[in-house]
Amino acid sequence: MHVSELRFSLADVAGVRLAVSPANETVMSMWAVSSPVHYAVHLPWIDRARVTLRRPEVADRVRPLVELARPRTWLPDFLTPAARPNVEMAEQLDQIAATPPAVVVQDLLATTPSRPLSPFGRALLADPRGLLPQLVDAVRVWYDEAIAPDWPRMRALLDADVAYRAAQLAENGAGRFFEQLHPSLRWHGDRVISDDTFERDFDLRGRGLALNPTVFTERHVLWNLLEDSLPAGAYPVRALGTLWETSAPPPGDPLARVVGPGRAALLHLLDTAATTTDLARFAGMSAGNVSQHLSALHDAGLVSRVRQGRHVLYRNTEAAAVLLRASRGG
Known part of the structure; x- marks a missing residue:
């Protein structure tokens, strides 16, 4: 080392x-698809992603990204641009598309000590201006098909x-x-x-x-x-480890008998901070119902809320954690 x-x-x-980068997650996810044994925590997502990648119309368009984001291979820096707060995927795709050809070449060459370039990598090295749009399209398609459905959770x-x-x-x-x-x-x-x-x-x-x-x-x-x-x-x-967990209350959950099944379901989900939109998706409730439950839980001192950019994140307080431990028998 x-x-x-x-x-x-x-x-x-x-x-x-500090910021969240949807482009980085999209590109780096290819490592998990290619080498699931090293990313066992993501197996629920990998199974779905591999089915997606086997679709011919996806496989053909995503091939440039598959070839550049191989296991045990350094990524060219222009593919994982530095993120700023609240950046969206479309902005990062525009940033990748605007990479000067000389930088594409420099970043590709910087990866070769770890592993020789793939066929697409060699072609991109020879014609960065002509082939960069294909690579940007590959990242866009992979985000839309494999990442976007689970992006709220991530x-x-x-x-x-x-x-x-x-x-x-x-x-x-x-x-x-x-x-x-x-x-x-x-x-x-x-x-x-x-x-x-x-x-x-x-x-x-x-x-x-x-x-x-x-x-x-x-x-x-x-x-x-x-x-x-x-x-x-x-x-x-x-x-x-909580990313792919299903956090619905177990059958006969004593907490549900005290606060109601809807609010208990949200408390089980809020071991990790989440937005109203995320909670509605995970719990299968309408956003209106989630908002009403969160308001009641906040007034009772069971959840806290903090603004992070354009999002409001909710999370269990210590009082809620005590109730959850008791209901789970911990």
Whole structure:
């Protein structure tokens, strides 16, 4: 194991920012599809995604992304652009499409130490201007077909992580924040030291650092660190094991007898922060019913709410956690 060092100025510390990147999740999800044994937590999603990928009309259009996002292969940085708060997929697709040909070539060549380029990678290297639209279309199709149906669930988990980390940064400062972000990171003076698969000494040069949680890596922080790109890092999201859980109350749930089945169902779901829209989808209720239940639970001190950009996230309070532990027999 090697060590990478990221050197910070005061401007870089002030420029640390957290966001969710739908493009990163879309691209990195290909690793899980290609190597499910290493992503067992995602098996419910992988099963559906593989069925989708076998459809001829999807397979043909997604092939460029499949070839570039192979297991054990570095991703070209332009495919995982640094995210800003509240960015939408369409904006990130436009950003990828606007990548200058010279940057496409540079980023492709930077991946070759890990593995030779695929046939599409070699073709893109030779004709970046002509073939980049095919790659952008591949990312768009894969997002629409495989990610978008489950994006509310993924987004809720990612947004909750951003809110949690932002609070840590505000309360504890940058040094403690990075050490809590992942066990492989340490703060030393004016730099972050990262256990890595290779050695780098990288100066952020006042550009700050964009960080985004991801559901598609569990073991490492993945860095986008090229001199001509905005510095960025993707780190494993918290509570990943809850992503595909069904959290409906069990039959005979004593909590449902006390607060009603609808409100009990929401409390079981709110171990992880979620929006009203997410809860309506997961619980099979109308948004109006969810809003009424959340209002009553909030007034009773059982759920908290916090605004994160354009979203309002709800989560159980400690009082609700006590009730849930009792109802689950814990």
